[in-house]
Amino acid sequence: DADVTQTPRNRITKTGKRIMLECSQTKGHDRMYWYRQDPGLGLQLIYYSFDVKDINKGEISDGYSVSRQAQAKFSLSLESAIPNQTALYFCATSDSVGASYNEQFFGPGTRLTVL
Amino acid sequence: QQPVQSPQAVILREGEDAVINCSSSKALYSVHWYRQKHGEAPVFLMILLKGGEQKGHDKISASFNEKKQQSSLYLTASQLSYSGTYFCGASFSGYALNFGKGTSLLVTP
Numbered sequence: 506d507a508d509v510t511q512t513p514r515n516r517i518t519k520t521g522k523r524i525m526l527e528c529s530q531t532k533g534h535d536r537m538y539w540y541r542q543d544p545g546l547g548l549q550l551i552y553y554s555f556d557v558k559d560i561n562k563g564e565i566s567d568g569y570s571v572s573r574q575a576q577a578k579f580s581l582s583l584e585s586a587i588p589n590q591t592a593l594y595f596c597a598t599s600d601s602v603g604a605s606y607n608e609q610f611f612g613p614g615t616r617l618t619v620l
Numbered sequence: 621q622q623p624v625q626s627p628q629a630v631i632l633r634e635g636e637d638a639v640i641n642c643s644s645s646k647a648l649y650s651v652h653w654y655r656q657k658h659g660e661a662p663v664f665l666m667i668l669l670k671g672g673e674q675k676g677h678d679k680i681s682a683s684f685n686e687k688k689q690q691s692s693l694y695l696t697a698s699q700l701s702y703s704g705t706y707f708c709g710a711s712f713s714g715y716a717l718n719f720g721k722g723t724s725l726l727v728t729p
Binding site (some may be wrong): 539540545546547548549550553555561563564595607608609610611612613614 | 621622652654660661662663664669697707709715716717718719720721722
């Protein structure tokens with residue numbers, strides 16, 4: 506089984522709808538991240554969480570919110586989706602032990618289309 | 621604070637070498653390198669820390685010039701499997717990463 510899972514894998518929604526993307530991990534990592542990827546723009550950090558009570562905004566948090574329900578679960582919500590939020594969304598995790606040295610492990614991604 | 625990668629794209633023949641660069645205008649704490657194949661998630665290659673420590677795959681090498689705030693990824697004797705998009709991620713405080721726009725690498729037979 507995959508260590509970092511994302512649901513759904515693909516989603517088509519309409520402008521104005523609320524949508525939630527979910528991320529779960531079995532790696533036992535404290536740190537979790539949400540990124541957005543647009544063609545030619547790389548990975549942009551939306552939010553990150555270093556433990557259940559610690560949530561931080563990334564570069565492009567406007568229009569998004571997150572919830573860290575448990576150490577293993579980190580959800581991303583679009584309160585009112587708009588077409589320019591159409592993108593590929595990745596969740597990632599990393600361990601806090603020896604944090605400077607620790608790579609991020611990415612989920613398979615969720616492709617979101619907002620019509 | 622997005623780091624700048626160069627070149628944007630490179631095409632190699634199998635067996636040739638390539639260098640991908642990552643520059644920052646802000647002092648770097650560490651640099652991460654990832655490779656993403658089409659339709660897949662990014663995969664970790666290497667971390668370089670301020671002070672010279674490194675962690676990564678044996679077959680990948682990289683450097684970190686603290687004075688210039690630059691890192692370079694060296695791909696030697698390229699193989700077809702090296703094809704993909706390479707991203708550097710810059711950490712300024714030891715916390716979250718800011719990724720560059722990526723360098724597309726195509727290795728041809």
